[in-house]
Amino acid sequence: MDIGLTAQSEPRKWYVLNYIPTSMVKSERSAVMTLQRFNNLVGTDLEIFAPKICSVVNAAGKNIKVERPLTYHYVFVKGESLLVKQLCGMTNGFSFVLNRGNTQRYAVVGDKQMSDFKRIADRYKNLLPFFSLEDIDLEDGDKVEVIEGDFPGLVGYYFPKNKSTSGNIVLKVTQNLGTIAYDIKAKYVKVLEFSKNSRRGYDQIDAFIPKLYSALRKYNSREKLTDAEISVLTIFSRRMEVVAFNNHKIEAKLSAILMVANRILGNYDAESCARERFEKRLNSITSVMTKAFVALITAVADNNVDVYREGRLMMSLSGDERSKAYMQLLGEYEFYARQFNI
Structure with a gap:
């Protein structure tokens, strides 16, 4: 395929895609299987990361994770832009997420950020707490890097919990979407930049x-x-x-x-x-x-x-x-x- 050969010279990026199945099968596996069929058909090696999504609800002072598979349809596909465009151009349920308010048209996630994202996903057995960043001001948190514990190398925004020696770290995944790592001890983080609001x-x-x-x-x-x-x-x-x-x-x-x-x-x-x-x-x-x-x-x-x-x-x-x-x-x-x- 000429398009595949041409695309090989382009940098591979993690693109944020919508995946809305065209059939009644609405599971994580269907996105993976659909991409695999595309790879087999075109002879490509696009990668996919399709975590389950859950939102966080506060009930009686406790954070409860509630799975909402239809709230967000995001999956993450890594490959050359021409191949990803070809994937989204087919009738298979994949489409680009537009990066509104940014010079880059399509939403992408950097390799380091994606590595951190996957680390959180692995810790929570691929069931990720997601929420809209419209609900939180990242400038209220300190930018930190985790140096010990379950998430060494993770960079995000640290929000200390009242009367506690631990806090939560918010990772910005896309322009408007974030995920969170809970109960990170303060002694395990190195501060990169303190909040301008505190x-x-x-x-x-x-x-x-x-x-x-x-x-x-x-x-x-x-x-x-x-x-x-x-x-x-x-x-x-x-x-x-x-x-x-x-x-x-x-x-x-x-x-x-x-x-x-x-x-x-x-x-x-x-x-x-x-x-x-x-x-x-x-x-x-x-x-x-x-x-x-x-x-x-x-x-x-x-x-x-x-x-x-x-x-x-x-x-x-x-x-x-x-x-x-x-x-x-x-x-x-x-x-x-x-x-x-x-």
Whole structure:
């Protein structure tokens, strides 16, 4: 077939197709069998992924998955565009899903996204929770990558559950359709970008600082950290190591924290990466209080009395004497005054 030979030079993509059977057989198998007949007839090797679709209903506070095979008719076919067009041009139930509001006419899914999608499908025995993205604002979630657990490598939008150490990850499948991975532990994800609609990133940094102070005191006195303390530092450092902030000031502060936390842990490669990032953003810091904070933790980590003195002087000029953060930092300066004989 000339069309098949011509198409071989084109890149293979995952196309989102409608599949509405032309007969009374309305099952996942019919889409697979129909495509197989096409492959046999034309001599092609189009791939198909046809998961069952279910929606999520909240009943009595619990998420219940309800199969709705006629709500969505989507299947996913990978192949060259000419061959997929030939498939959809026949009277067999397949048709393109148009990608409205996008320069690309037909809806496609990237290989990485499709791999993540299949991973979720495999975890849920091919019965996928689907929902319209019109029902959810992805910008309310943090963009994350899963690094442990059932979905390593999965990239999506993380929505933490109230009063819980876990959350759900939403994967955008098409322009208007998403699926979800439930109950992913927060410690298993690495943040790529915090939501623009929340202060979670700032709050997590602020909550970590007292734990860093405690670990730094032990590091300074050459006292061994407990497993729990090592775990806290490791999880924070791993979660925050690549997160992007639009604010260079907070990025500089975070980099300094990661630099010292990794020094305490003995992760010298990670410390070096954080230091390089910190040095790029160092001049962005304008807050006297933040400068004093960075001076304190780096002075202790490096045992540098001159940096300590500079930071102690900044404390008297900060004007934040009434804040809780100021009092905590002042307590650390007073604690280390004995070490530096001041």
